[in-house]
Each structure stands twice: as C-alpha cells, then as structure tokens.
Amino acid sequence: MTPEEELHPDDVQHHLREVQELLARQKLVEDLVHRQDMPRHELVESLVHKQHVAELRSKLDSLHPADIAYILEALPLEERLFVWDLVKAERDGEILLEVSDAVRESLIETMAPEELKAAAETLDADELADLAPDLPPEVIQDVFQSLDHEGREQLRAAMSYPEDSVGALMDFDLMxxxxxxxxxxxxxxxxxxxxxxxxxxxxxxxxxxxxxxxxxxxxxxxxxxxxxxxxxxxxxxxxxxxxxxxxxxxxxxxxxxxxxxxxxxxxxxxxxxxxxxxxxxxxxxxxxxxxxxxxxAGLREEEDIFASVWDSVKNRWSWLAVNLVTAFVASRVIGAFEGSIEKLVALAALMPIVAGIGGNSGNQTVTMIVRAIAIGQVEQSAMQRLLKKEISVALINGLVWGGLLGILSWWLYHSAALGVVMTAAMTLNLLLAATAGVAIPMLRQRLGADPAIGGSVMITALTDSGGFFIFLGLATLFLL
Amino acid sequence: MTPEEELHPDDVQHHLREVQELLARQKLVEDLVHRQDMPRHELVESLVHKQHVAELRSKLDSLHPADIAYILEALPLEERLFVWDLVKAERDGEILLEVSDAVRESLIETMAPEELKAAAETLDADELADLAPDLPPEVIQDVFQSLDHEGREQLRAAMSYPEDSVGALMDFDLMxxxxxxxxxxxxxxxxxxxxxxxxxxxxxxxxxxxxxxxxxxxxxxxxxxxxxxxxxxxxxxxxxxxxxxxxxxxxxxxxxxxxxxxxxxxxxxxxxxxxxxxxxxxxxxxxxxxxxxxxxAGLREEEDIFASVWDSVKNRWSWLAVNLVTAFVASRVIGAFEGSIEKLVALAALMPIVAGIGGNSGNQTVTMIVRAIAIGQVEQSAMQRLLKKEISVALINGLVWGGLLGILSWWLYHSAALGVVMTAAMTLNLLLAATAGVAIPMLRQRLGADPAIGGSVMITALTDSGGFFIFLGLATLFLL
The missing domain is CATH 3.10.580.10 (CBS-domain)
Structure with a gap:
C-alpha cells in the first residue's frame, strides 16, 4: 500500500470490483485457450496466466481479512474457490472466522485436514471455539492435542457455554x-x-x-x-x-x-x-x-446468495410446509360453509379481505408486544393493561375500516344486510387478532419459550381460519 | 452506592422493580388519604409522603442516566411524570437523549421552556442536534444564542447533515x-x-x-x-x-x-x-x-407501550389502509370469477391456499434479495443469475407442494382435473412470486429507492391477486 493511503467506508466495494475484473481477465484468457484446445497444464504454465495470478495474489495480500471475507461471499462458488486458493495459508484461520456460516462451509469442504489444522492453529482459544462446530472432529482432536494446558482449559471453557451466553462471546486476552x-x-x-x-x-x-x-x-x-x-x-x-x-x-x-x-x-x-x-x-x-x-420470512439461516438450488430449497421448505398446513386448515373451514357460498357467491369474494386485514393487524400487535418483552418492559402483570389497549385499538380499526368495507359491500352487492355482516365480521376478527396478538407472545414467555419465534405464523393461522369462520358463520346465520 | 458494589447486566430490572415498589407504597398512602378526605396539600406536607419521595429521589440520584431512561419508558404516563419531576434538573438533558422518541415527547410536553432551555444547555453540540427536532423552536433559538461561536458552528454543522449520514452521528470531542x-x-x-x-x-x-x-x-x-x-x-x-x-x-x-x-x-x-x-x-x-x-409489520415507529389508544391507531392505520386496498383488489379479482365459483364451489375453498403459499414464498425471496443488496453483494449484473436460481427453487417447491395439494384436492373433491389445475396454479403462482421477489427490490434499488421498504406489501398484493387469477382462470378454462 502506498503511504498516506486512506480507507473509506465503501472501499471494500472497490476492492471487490478490482478482484472481479482480474478474475474476468483471467477467464478471458482461459476461454481463449479453451477455444484453441490448449491443454489445461499449458495454460497454468503460461506467462499471462502467471501474471494475472500474481497480481490477484498481491491484491489479496494487501487486504484486511474482513475485506477478503466480504469478497469471497460476493463471488460465485467457482471463482470463490479460485480466490481462496490464492490466499496465504496463514491467513486462512482469521478469514474463516469472518465469513458467513454458509460460505465457511463451502470453503472448509475443499480444504484438506492438514490445511484446516494449520489454519486452526493460528487462532486463539475463543476463536477456535467459534470455528469448532464447522470443523471435522479429527481436526479438532488434533488441534486440541497441540494446545498447552491453559489453551485446552480455555477452549474447553469457551465450548462449554451455550451459544447465546456471555461465555460463548468472551475472549481470554486479559491484561x-x-x-x-x-x-x-x-x-x-x-x-x-x-x-x-x-x-x-x-x-x-x-x-x-x-x-x-x-x-x-x-x-x-x-x-x-x-x-x-x-x-x-x-x-x-x-x-x-x-x-x-x-x-x-x-x-x-x-x-x-x-x-x-x-x-x-x-x-x-x-x-x-x-x-x-x-x-x-x-x-x-x-x-x-x-x-x-x-x-x-421463515428462513432458517442467512443464505449464501450463490448457494445451490438444493441448499435454498432445504433452507426454506419447513416454513412453507407449516404454512401449507395452516392454509389447508383454513381451506377446510371454508369447505364447511360451501353450502352457504353456493347460495351467496359474494361471500367467496369478500372473505379473503376479512382474513387478510385480521392477519395484518394481529402481526402489528405481536411485533409490538414482542419488542416490549425483549427490552424487558413488560411484566406479566401489565398484560391486562396492554390487552385493554390493543382491544380498544382493534375496536376502533374494526368499526372504521370494517364500516368502510361494509358500505363498499352494500354498494357492490346491493345488500345492506351483507354490509352489516361484513362490518361485524371485520370487527370481531380484529378483536380476535388483538387478543391473540397479546396472548401468544406473553404465554410463550411464561412457558419459557422465545416470544419472538413463531408468533407471526400462529397469529396468521388463527386470523385466517378465524376470519373465514366468523364471516361465513355470521353470513349463514343472518343472510340465508 | 456502597463500595465494591457491582453492576450486573440485569440490574436495571431490579432498579425498575425497586422504583415500582416505592411508587406503589406512595400510592397506598395517597389512597388512604383520599379515603379520609384529607386535602391534597396536607398529603404533600405529610411526613410519610416526604419520606417516600426522599427515598425515591435518592434512588434516582444513584442511577445511570440510561437506567433512569429505561425506568421512565417502563412506567405508565402518570407514574412516569411523577418520577421525572424527582430527577435532578441538571440530569434532564442526558436522560432526554437516552429515552425513546415517543417517551421523549411525553416528557418534553410537560416541561416549561426555561426547564427545557436549562436541560439543553447541559449538552454538547452533537447531542443538541439530536434533541433539536423535538424541542420548540423558541427554545432552540434561545439555546443557539447562548452558545459561543465554535458551538454555534458545530450545532449548525451537526443539524445540516441528513439523518442517516456520518455527519449526523459524529461528535466533536477531539483530542x-x-x-x-x-x-x-x-x-x-x-x-x-x-x-x-x-x-x-x-x-x-x-x-x-x-x-x-x-x-x-x-x-x-x-x-x-x-x-x-x-x-x-x-x-x-x-x-x-x-x-x-x-x-x-x-x-x-x-x-x-x-x-x-x-x-x-x-x-x-x-x-x-x-x-x-x-x-x-x-x-x-x-x-x-x-x-x-x-x-x-407496518409500524411507523417504536410505540411507547403506554401510548394512548389514539397514538397507536395513528401509528398503525396507514399500513392497514394499504392492505385494505390490496385486499379489495384481490376481492374484485375473485368477483370477476363468481360465475365459475357458483358452478364449482370447491374453488372458493382451495383458492386461498394458492394465494397464501405464493405470498410466503415470495416474501422469502424478497427477504433474501434485500439482505444481499444491503450488504452490497448484489450487482445489477447478478440479477439474471439470481432470477434463474429463484425460479428453479420455485419450480421445485411448486411441483412438490403443489403436487401434494393436487393429490389432496383430488381426494377431497374426487376430481383429478381439479387436482391438476391446483398443482399447475400453485407452480405458476410460485414462479410469479420468485420473479417478482427478485425484480421488485432490484428495480427499487435501480430507481434509487430503499429496496427494503414496501417489498413485502407489493409481493403479497401481487401473489394474492395473481394467485386468485391464475387458479380461477385455469379452472374456468379447463374445468367448466
């Protein structure tokens, strides 16, 4: 680096673009060589190739490990591994620490046990503990053997604490x-x-x-x-x-x-x-x-954007499966009222509005309550007060928006009774959403579960099925 | 504080509980006095009252400003203002900086201009700039007058930078x-x-x-x-x-x-x-x-959990309004196929599944793309590659889950043709969701808008209306 050079916050973007350019030039030569049917080993021997590789290597040597990690994450698999091979072996450890889990996996897969062991040995005990879950057991075993007594104790300690504890985050660099x-x-x-x-x-x-x-x-x-x-x-x-x-x-x-x-x-x-x-x-x-x-969005982990289709499917399928079940239940609720829909087909067109708005409103309540619990501001004793407030908000929203939709339905289908049923159903479903929106996270917390997880799916399932049931039920009672 | 006392991470919870206890005891006395019809000023003069207030005041004096802010946020309005009055005036400024926007508003509302001015004058220029938007203009004017030349320049500079810039975050404490x-x-x-x-x-x-x-x-x-x-x-x-x-x-x-x-x-x-x-x-x-x-969840800002019902309604209404419009559009799409539904009422029960799964899948794609854009890993040039991948994922999900639902529909309604339409509609809607899930955030970025905002509403609107249209359209073409 030239003296006086300065790093600016978006410099890593420039680095990325430079590396991409070098890779592209490299690829151009490879393509050319390919078209001339030159054997692969001759290419590797060729001067142009060597020059490109040298340039790329010296660029990488000048970069901060976090920046190399960033570049690796932004490259498609083939180029990523090409670049990874050019990184100095003694920097492998610190870079592996910086990359995302998905990319780390893709890099570790290509490394021989000795390489991994060498990389791991450059790290402190607390860093090793972070990397350990991704390493093959025999590598960890080897590294463990190579540590001194204090290092082993530290590694054992660091690995013994649960993921979200202070023990898992701490280091041992004490002065x-x-x-x-x-x-x-x-x-x-x-x-x-x-x-x-x-x-x-x-x-x-x-x-x-x-x-x-x-x-x-x-x-x-x-x-x-x-x-x-x-x-x-x-x-x-x-x-x-x-x-x-x-x-x-x-x-x-x-x-x-x-x-x-x-x-x-x-x-x-x-x-x-x-x-x-x-x-x-x-x-x-x-x-x-x-x-x-x-x-x-039901994504289990950060996805490497260049992950294979199959990895993406695996990351996403469980959420879709859950939603499929809840959607199927809602569909059966509608199925139970098929007779009513046959008699008054307007119900089919109006029912998704009741269910949808209920879900949105319920998600607002859940988000609010979850955040308040997370910063520790909600004691169980405050539940009643919050419930009262959320119900008041739901009542106002139900009467205002439900009223508006009631008028629209009346105008569309020339039935005042249908309008009244629409307004009543909207209001009741919003009240259901408010109650469940407060109760679900509070109950999950009381049961010792993470209140942030799953609240959104549960509330949507409830307001969908509940909304269809309330609207179609009221219609069956009062309109047919 | 006693020497050797240590702060533990959850100490602020204990502080909060102590303050709540003191407030509760205070309230007990007030209730008692109230029942005996003792005039208010006698209560305030009473020894018991004075003792409680002194205890509370000394408790507050011993706390870190951030902890006082936390306690203020966790108390309902009346008790919050009672506690706020007991805080030493010279600490008002630093505490106002620490509380959330909503709570800050509730505190500033009750303060006289002189009090606000005194509080503001305890702050540095960069802190003043943070507080300024919440202060009445005449207070800012007064504070500005009281600054020296350097202070004025700094305040002017700090206030001139847009909210999400380095200039708005920096301070002037330079050694x-x-x-x-x-x-x-x-x-x-x-x-x-x-x-x-x-x-x-x-x-x-x-x-x-x-x-x-x-x-x-x-x-x-x-x-x-x-x-x-x-x-x-x-x-x-x-x-x-x-x-x-x-x-x-x-x-x-x-x-x-x-x-x-x-x-x-x-x-x-x-x-x-x-x-x-x-x-x-x-x-x-x-x-x-x-x-x-x-x-x-369409919440414009952090809600003070003790905010009035009216403030909550205002915070949430715009999102509900948008969703109402999109839900209404989807409802009109269904309305256009009322004839088909009348002939085959099973369509009404099955159509929300197609729309719902499309929305979920689309949201997964949007979330992935938005995050990749946010960390700067997606160049516009990568769009095609990402699109290809998302479409492949959608195709697999569509055939697997759509196939499963097709079989279920066949079994429920004894119609193989209905099952095929179901599978085809699911697959097509998932393809629509994948395309839009990649395109919406990418286009928003190209147009200079924040790709993270509104993607979820747009994709849901599209997959709802699109899902209904595809499913009912296919059914009308092939089943009726």
Whole structure:
C-alpha cells in the first residue's frame, strides 16, 4: 500500500470490483485457450496466466481479512474457490472466522485436514471455539492435542457455554496488574509488550488468586501522576462485570446502555476468567437482528446468495410446509360453509379481505408486544393493561375500516344486510387478532419459550381460519 | 452506592422493580388519604409522603442516566411524570437523549421552556442536534444564542447533515496533538486534563491548519519509548476516516469489519472536523434493525407501550389502509370469477391456499434479495443469475407442494382435473412470486429507492391477486 493511503467506508466495494475484473481477465484468457484446445497444464504454465495470478495474489495480500471475507461471499462458488486458493495459508484461520456460516462451509469442504489444522492453529482459544462446530472432529482432536494446558482449559471453557451466553462471546486476552504497584511500574510493564489486545481500554487489577479487585482504565493510567498507586486510582465501585452464564442479550444491552468498550467476565469467587469486548457485542447484535429479520420470512439461516438450488430449497421448505398446513386448515373451514357460498357467491369474494386485514393487524400487535418483552418492559402483570389497549385499538380499526368495507359491500352487492355482516365480521376478527396478538407472545414467555419465534405464523393461522369462520358463520346465520 | 458494589447486566430490572415498589407504597398512602378526605396539600406536607419521595429521589440520584431512561419508558404516563419531576434538573438533558422518541415527547410536553432551555444547555453540540427536532423552536433559538461561536458552528454543522449520514452521528470531542513533539510531551499534556472524551482510543495528529496527518493510538503512546517523536510512531497509512456525507450504513459496516472504537471524520482539505465512536454506531445499528423489524409489520415507529389508544391507531392505520386496498383488489379479482365459483364451489375453498403459499414464498425471496443488496453483494449484473436460481427453487417447491395439494384436492373433491389445475396454479403462482421477489427490490434499488421498504406489501398484493387469477382462470378454462 502506498503511504498516506486512506480507507473509506465503501472501499471494500472497490476492492471487490478490482478482484472481479482480474478474475474476468483471467477467464478471458482461459476461454481463449479453451477455444484453441490448449491443454489445461499449458495454460497454468503460461506467462499471462502467471501474471494475472500474481497480481490477484498481491491484491489479496494487501487486504484486511474482513475485506477478503466480504469478497469471497460476493463471488460465485467457482471463482470463490479460485480466490481462496490464492490466499496465504496463514491467513486462512482469521478469514474463516469472518465469513458467513454458509460460505465457511463451502470453503472448509475443499480444504484438506492438514490445511484446516494449520489454519486452526493460528487462532486463539475463543476463536477456535467459534470455528469448532464447522470443523471435522479429527481436526479438532488434533488441534486440541497441540494446545498447552491453559489453551485446552480455555477452549474447553469457551465450548462449554451455550451459544447465546456471555461465555460463548468472551475472549481470554486479559491484561492484568496488581494493586500495590505504582502507575510508573505499570507503564514500564506495558512497554515490554509489542502490542495490547484489541479493544484494551482498561487493565484488570487482580490479586494473587486472580480475583478481580478493580479496574484501571487507560484513561486513569494516562491522566494520573505516575507516582500514584494502582490501588488509589483504580475503580473499585460500580464495576460492570458479567458472568459466563449471563444472557448475551442482557450483556449487549448493558454495553449499549453504558457505552462500554470492554468488560471483565468473572467466575465463582470473583475470579477473572475472560473479557467481553464491544466488537463481539456488535457482531452479536448484528447476527441477532439478521436472524430475527430472516425468521420473519421463515428462513432458517442467512443464505449464501450463490448457494445451490438444493441448499435454498432445504433452507426454506419447513416454513412453507407449516404454512401449507395452516392454509389447508383454513381451506377446510371454508369447505364447511360451501353450502352457504353456493347460495351467496359474494361471500367467496369478500372473505379473503376479512382474513387478510385480521392477519395484518394481529402481526402489528405481536411485533409490538414482542419488542416490549425483549427490552424487558413488560411484566406479566401489565398484560391486562396492554390487552385493554390493543382491544380498544382493534375496536376502533374494526368499526372504521370494517364500516368502510361494509358500505363498499352494500354498494357492490346491493345488500345492506351483507354490509352489516361484513362490518361485524371485520370487527370481531380484529378483536380476535388483538387478543391473540397479546396472548401468544406473553404465554410463550411464561412457558419459557422465545416470544419472538413463531408468533407471526400462529397469529396468521388463527386470523385466517378465524376470519373465514366468523364471516361465513355470521353470513349463514343472518343472510340465508 | 456502597463500595465494591457491582453492576450486573440485569440490574436495571431490579432498579425498575425497586422504583415500582416505592411508587406503589406512595400510592397506598395517597389512597388512604383520599379515603379520609384529607386535602391534597396536607398529603404533600405529610411526613410519610416526604419520606417516600426522599427515598425515591435518592434512588434516582444513584442511577445511570440510561437506567433512569429505561425506568421512565417502563412506567405508565402518570407514574412516569411523577418520577421525572424527582430527577435532578441538571440530569434532564442526558436522560432526554437516552429515552425513546415517543417517551421523549411525553416528557418534553410537560416541561416549561426555561426547564427545557436549562436541560439543553447541559449538552454538547452533537447531542443538541439530536434533541433539536423535538424541542420548540423558541427554545432552540434561545439555546443557539447562548452558545459561543465554535458551538454555534458545530450545532449548525451537526443539524445540516441528513439523518442517516456520518455527519449526523459524529461528535466533536477531539483530542489533537502535533507531530513534532515527543510522546513524553503528549503524556504531560494529557495529565492536564481531568478526563478524556468517552471512547478515546486514539489521538488525532493534526497540523496548524487542523489537517489530519496521522493517528496516535493510546496503545502506541503507552508502548513506545516516551522519547520518541509522535511523527515516528503515529500511523500515517491505512487510516480509516469518514466524510460527513458518507452513508451511516457504510460507516457502521466499516466499524464492524475493522473492529473500530473511534475514527476521524474529515472535511474538505483533509481538515479534521469530528469523530465517530462505536457507541454512536451501536445505537445506529440497533435503531436501524428495530426500524426494519417494525416496518415489516407496518409500524411507523417504536410505540411507547403506554401510548394512548389514539397514538397507536395513528401509528398503525396507514399500513392497514394499504392492505385494505390490496385486499379489495384481490376481492374484485375473485368477483370477476363468481360465475365459475357458483358452478364449482370447491374453488372458493382451495383458492386461498394458492394465494397464501405464493405470498410466503415470495416474501422469502424478497427477504433474501434485500439482505444481499444491503450488504452490497448484489450487482445489477447478478440479477439474471439470481432470477434463474429463484425460479428453479420455485419450480421445485411448486411441483412438490403443489403436487401434494393436487393429490389432496383430488381426494377431497374426487376430481383429478381439479387436482391438476391446483398443482399447475400453485407452480405458476410460485414462479410469479420468485420473479417478482427478485425484480421488485432490484428495480427499487435501480430507481434509487430503499429496496427494503414496501417489498413485502407489493409481493403479497401481487401473489394474492395473481394467485386468485391464475387458479380461477385455469379452472374456468379447463374445468367448466
């Protein structure tokens, strides 16, 4: 890189385009060679080819691992693997950490066990733990053997915590100092290192048993008189610390609320065992919100956009299957009223409106309640109050929009009675949607399930079947 | 606070419960007094009341502003305002910054202009800019007058950038040094301060014209020999910097990719004008993902869960109105085939399945494409490839699930022809959903609109009307 070069936020796009261009030029040569029936090995030997490859390799060497990961994700499989082969082996580990799960799988599949082992050995214990689920068991076994005692303990610890816990996010890059030394001693101690762990904004003050006694921020280290004792300038009170079993969501909210950069993770006896950094938290927040958005559409995981058709079908089929069942149930509800529809075919045209608006309104309620539960603002005791409010909103919407549709139906089918049934059905279905929209997430929470999952499918199933039943039922009672 | 007290991630829940308890006790006394017909002013004078209020006040004084904000959001309006009155006036500003928009409005409504002005004057220019849209114009005018020249310039700058730009997120807490001094001089300079700005992980090296020459991380300041010159240890190359007009999304991705804590914002001539910190980025990421999740359900903004029924109706009505229109259109499509339904009433029961599954499948495609566009991985040129893949997925799903439903229909209605029509309609509607699911977000992007917005409504509208039309049309052609 030239000195003074600057990175701008959208530079990764330029990098991607450059790599794509190099690949395209490479492909052009290959096509040409192909048309001339030159054997493959001659191509690989050819000067032009070598030049392109060298150019590409040096481009890749100059890039940040996260940028290489980005480029790999944006390339179709064949080109992705071509580029992956050109990446220096010692960078494989850090890049594998950065790519999405789907792309990671596609890369690991092509690597020999020795390559994987070499890549894994460049990583810290906490990073290894993240990668481990995707590695073949024999590779993990080998890597585990190659670790020292402390590394093995750390890897075992990191792998033992559930996915959404602080323990799974923490790292072990701890800078610790004793409380009975002066800041000058700490400063001299630090100068012995070539670098500090990423996101070091504070040092942890521990005693001989590694128990956390306080926190020495770099700020107080820099601003105080070097002659001061660590014990006198460290922070002993209101230390924010986590335990490995703490919920990652709560930790993320604490980072957000208190604007933290790093925080200690302590075990039994206040023993310092790890550290949580804002980088881990940012990744976690992003992944969680991606997962939530994907789950709304019934996608189980982020799809590699160049995934095979078959992988995509697998990622999506379970949701479609569930919806098929609920749609089939709704269809049978209609089936039960076929006699009524035969007599008054207008019902067939009007019934999807009742069901559809109910589903939309119910989804609004569910989304609201789920978010309020997620940020911890809804106690079960507030359920009644929320229910009352949602029912009032539904009543207003039902009378306004249902009334409007009633008038439209009256005008279309010249039947005032049909209009009244339409309005009544809309209102009742919106009330059903409001009640279920509050009750479903609240009940799921009380039962210990994640209130965010499945609420949308359940409410839509209920308002579809319920809407058809209410509308066709009322019509059968009052119109026929 | 007692020394050695620690904050745990879910402490804010305990705080909330404590405050609620104090409020409940307070209410008990009030009720008692009320039943004895004691006049209100005597209550306020009463010892018990004073004691409760003092307890609550001291509890609030001990809390972090973000925690007070959290508690205010979790309390119903009356209790919220009671608590708000007890908060020390000089903390009003920072708390107003922390609460959600809806709650901020409810608090500002009750404050006198002088109170608002006093609160605003405790804030920095970038914080003021965040609050300004919610303040009455005369308050902003007054605050603006009270600022010094630099403050006015900063406020003007911060307010001039669009909401989703780096300029709107940056702050002005810059620590700058010159390149021709030694680290020892920098260290002595820093010791003159009582504190560093939050999230200071680096100092900015500038020349006399405030042009950014390099970056001196606290790490290199600490690890290098104090006799070294700043110019020799500062980082000159691969500095990541932003411009105020840069897209906040790109900046957030850069922070995530390169694990940044802070980064300089530079104007024309590389002049340093501000700073972006990971705290701002985390808040931005959270807000964006909230907005995306809310918009899926057609909620315009986060609703204060204790908002009035009327506010909720306003927040939700526009989405229901749009859906009403699309549902009405779909209903008219059915209306056009009333003759066919009258002859074969089974069509009425089966048609919602075709429409519903199409909508679900289309939403999966839209979600996938929108996410791929958001992370910048889809060039317009990839459209054809993606389309091909989505169509293949749709074809498989259509034949499998459509086939299954065809068999079910055949079995239910003893008509093989009906089963074939069902399968064909499902497949065609899924193909329509796949095509539109790729095309809608891509076209919106090409037209410069946000591909994430409205895709779900459009696809559902299309697959509903389209599904009814295809199924009833095929049935009319081949069955009647």
């Amino acid at each position: 610790t100092v004793r409380e009975d030394v002066t800041l000058e001693v700490v400063l001299r101690y630090l100068r012995r290192f070539d670098e500090l762990p990423d996101h070091t904004d504070k040092l942890f003050v521990v005693d001989r048993e590694d128990r956390l006694k306080g926190i020495l921020s770099l700020e107080s280290l820099l601003l105080n008189d070097p002659e001061s004792l660590v014990a006198d300038v460290m922070r002993k009170e209101v230390m924010i610390s986590f335990e490995p079993a703490d919920d990652a969501d709560d930790a993320a909210q604490a980072f957000e609320r208190y604007d933290l950069v790093s925080a200690p993770v302590i075990g039994p006896d206040k023993r310092l065992i790890g550290r949580l950094t804002v980088a881990d938290v940012v990744d976690y927040i992003r992944e969680e919100s991606e997962a939530e958005i994907l789950s709304h | 700058t040094v010159r390149e021709d001094v030694t680290l020892e001089v920098v260290l002595r300079y820093l010791r003159r301060f009582d504190e560093l700005p939050d999230h200071t992980d680096k100092l900015f090296v500038v020349d006399r014209e405030d042009r950014l020459k390099g970056i001196l991380s606290l790490e290199s300041l600490l690890l290098n020999d104090p006799e070294s010159l700043v110019a020799d240890v500062m980082r000159k190359e691969v500095m990541i910097s932003f411009e105020p007009a840069d897209d906040a999304d790109d900046a957030a991705q850069a922070f995530e990719r390169y694990d940044l804590v802070s980064a300089p914002v530079i104007g024309p001539d590389k002049r340093l004008i501000g700073r972006l910190t990971v705290a701002d980025v985390v808040d931005y990421i959270r807000e964006e993902s909230e907005a995306e999740i809310l918009s899926h």
